[in-house]
Amino acid sequence: MSEKKKTSLPAVIGASSAGTMIEWYDFYIFGSLATVISTKFFPQDNPTAAFLSTLATFAAGFIVRPFGALFFGRLGDLIGRKYTFMMTLLLMGGATFLIGCVPGYEQIGFLAPLLVLLLRLLQGLALGGEYGGAATYVAEHSPENRRGFMTSWIQTTATLGLFVSLLVIMATRTMLTVEQFDDWGWRIPFLVSILMVYVSYLIRKNMEESPLFAKAKVTGKISKNPLKESFGNRLNFKFVLLALFGAVMGQGVVWYTGQFYAMSFMEKTMNIVKDQVDGIMLLALLFGTPFFLFFGWLSDKIGRKWIMMAGMLIAVLSYRPIYDRMYATVDVTGKQEISAVSTRESAPDPPGDSLLHTTRTFADGTVWKETTVARYGEAGNNSRTTVSIRVNDEARWTLIGLVFIQVIFVTMVYGPIAAFLVEMFPTKIRYTSMSLPYHIGNGVFGGLLPAVATYLVINAQERGAERWYLEGLWYPIGVAAVCFFIGMVYLGARNMRMVDDHAKQ
Amino acid sequence: MGIVWMLMGVLVLYYGITVFGYPKLISGDQEDLVFGLIICFVLLPIIVGGLVIFGWYAWQGEYDEIEQG
Numbered sequence: 125m126s127e128k129k130k131t132s133l134p135a136v137i138g139a140s141s142a143g144t145m146i147e148w149y150d151f152y153i154f155g156s157l158a159t160v161i162s163t164k165f166f167p168q169d170n171p172t173a174a175f176l177s178t179l180a181t182f183a184a185g186f187i188v189r190p191f192g193a194l195f196f197g198r199l200g201d202l203i204g205r206k207y208t209f210m211m212t213l214l215l216m217g218g219a220t221f222l223i224g225c226v227p228g229y230e231q232i233g234f235l236a237p238l239l240v241l242l243l244r245l246l247q248g249l250a251l252g253g254e255y256g257g258a259a260t261y262v263a264e265h266s267p268e269n270r271r272g273f274m275t276s277w278i279q280t281t282a283t284l285g286l287f288v289s290l291l292v293i294m295a296t297r298t299m300l301t302v303e304q305f306d307d308w309g310w311r312i313p314f315l316v317s318i319l320m321v322y323v324s325y326l327i328r329k330n331m332e333e334s335p336l337f338a339k340a341k342v343t344g345k346i347s348k349n350p351l352k353e354s355f356g357n358r359l360n361f362k363f364v365l366l367a368l369f370g371a372v373m374g375q376g377v378v379w380y381t382g383q384f385y386a387m388s389f390m391e392k393t394m395n396i397v398k399d400q401v402d403g404i405m406l407l408a409l410l411f412g413t414p415f416f417l418f419f420g421w422l423s424d425k426i427g428r429k430w431i432m433m434a435g436m437l438i439a440v441l442s443y444r445p446i447y448d449r450m451y452a453t454v455d456v457t458g459k460q461e462i463s464a465v466s467t468r469e470s471a472p473d474p475p476g477d478s479l480l481h482t483t484r485t486f487a488d489g490t491v492w493k494e495t496t497v498a499r500y501g502e503a504g505n506n507s508r509t510t511v512s513i514r515v516n517d518e519a520r521w522t523l524i525g526l527v528f529i530q531v532i533f534v535t536m537v538y539g540p541i542a543a544f545l546v547e548m549f550p551t552k553i554r555y556t557s558m559s560l561p562y563h564i565g566n567g568v569f570g571g572l573l574p575a576v577a578t579y580l581v582i583n584a585q586e587r588g589a590e591r592w593y594l595e596g597l598w599y600p601i602g603v604a605a606v607c608f609f610i611g612m613v614y615l616g617a618r619n620m621r622m623v624d625d626h627a628k629q
Numbered sequence: 630m631g632i633v634w635m636l637m638g639v640l641v642l643y644y645g646i647t648v649f650g651y652p653k654l655i656s657g658d659q660e661d662l663v664f665g666l667i668i669c670f671v672l673l674p675i676i677v678g679g680l681v682i683f684g685w686y687a688w689q690g691e692y693d694e695i696e697q698g
Contacts, residue, residue: 187671362691365683369634564679568672575664579649606637613630614692
């Protein structure tokens with residue numbers, strides 16, 4: 125009989141984190157390349173293709189992730205953590221690679237958007253199953269007094285996945301011409317993923333099953349029906365609801381605001397050029413990521429609850445001043461303009477339109493570019509103006525600092541939450557029970573943020589509110605405030621020890 | 630406190646349908662239709678149902694043991 129080698133904790137963390145990071149990368153590149161993908165697969169002049177595009181955008185994040193959580197959570201509690209999150213890794217890697225291989229709409233017609241939609245849904249399913257498995261796997265290997273620190277490595281993976289996706293896309297764009305990237309280069313980030321997945325697969329293949337699950341299996345304490353025990357059993361279901369409304373709901377909106385809303389606010393509301401926005405996000409994420417580990421470590425000392433609640437409270441109180449300050453960096457009133465150059469050209473399509481380009485340069489280095497499309501011979505009320513701004517170095521570093529502060533909020537609410545969720549549920553239904561509130565809190569509450577925030581901003585603009593650009597923040601502020609209140613009232617103040625199969629029900 | 634959460638669930642249902650769901654369903658825009666369907670038939674049931682049940686449990690004292698830490 126061969127000797128069983130005990131897997132070291134660093135190896136467990138490395139294997140889990142690497143795979144989870146790759147899965148986040150796979151999920152993010154689709155969103156980051158959505159504009160290119162839509163032109164290749166979902167031509168807007170075809171209503172059905174456009175409909176499938178919308179489904180791919182919304183359904184993958186909102187609906188499918190929680191289903192993935194249920195499907196793979198159940199599997200993980202029945203057959204084990206290790207094999208289940210091998211399956212999610214291979215499913216995600218395979219789906220991502222195949223997205224890169226699907227011929228465009230021009231080559232295979234309607235089959236193209238259908239295939240991409242299906243593959244995107246598979247990505248959502250896989251992601252729904254991955255996080256719960258990875259967090260549970262690491263937590264069940266960790267000593268009790270270091271569980272927060274150990275699982276915080278998993279918490280870095282979503283941000284690192286975003287970081288790597290931005291890097292790979294930027295690197296690919298830099299190496300190719302614009303035409304080459306648009307033509308075939310956009311496939312590279314998808315195809316590259318299979319190499320990363322293969323390496324991660326080789327690493328995970330040699331890992332052992334979680335010791336707590338293995339023990340539960342040997343002693344016959346695994347659940348026969350994890351779904352029923354998780355959600356049909358009032359004693360456990362109340363904790364699922366408490367996890368959602370007292371922690372993950374607030375964590376989801378703070379997470380989404382600090383990373384995605386900040387990015388889209390700079391690009392779409394402040395009109396800063398994309399390459400500057402990407403650079404600002406990269407640096408803020410780079411500086412902020414180590415704090416996941418810090419707050420995970422701190423939660424082992426002072427408890428999970430206080431750090432998560434503090435993160436939510438500070439975010440609630442400071443979002444509006446932060447975003448007000450961000451917006452001020454592109455306010456050119458009061459800046460000294462040193463030149464304004466305008467050129468007019470006739471638009472080729474449709475003929476008759478004219479384009480007026482104006483470039484305004486300011487003494488502090490800010491460059492403002494404006495393009496107005498006007499119908500020939502008609503009054504200006506049919507014109508459309510787009511603006512793009514390149515900020516100076518001082519403003520850039522101000523924005524990096526302000527986004528970095530928001531990333532700190534993210535690390536406070538997200539760093540300890542894996543340990544928090546794992547500790548709430550017994551081993552036999554842990555994967556199922558923790559995965560669902562996590563993906564509802566992040567997928568549903570976080571995923572709703574762009575749509576709700578956009579609605580609030582447009583509403584404010586139409587009624588002429590002075591600070592209309594801040595109105596979108598009421599959604600994360602409101603949700604995080606409610607979650608903070610519920611968490612403060614209902615979550616226990618002491619460190620929550622791992623609920624195990626011997627706990628009194 | 631449980632009643633507060635149940636009432637909040639009812640409020641979310643009201644605003645969710647009248648402000649987001651229904652206007653999106655009838656706007657005529659395809660993207661709005663998909664979003665409206667998801668809001669009304671997937672997201673609102675999860676959020677409202679969850680809040681109401683959470684409130685019910687809180688009202689019944691199910692979380693009192695945890696509050697005492």
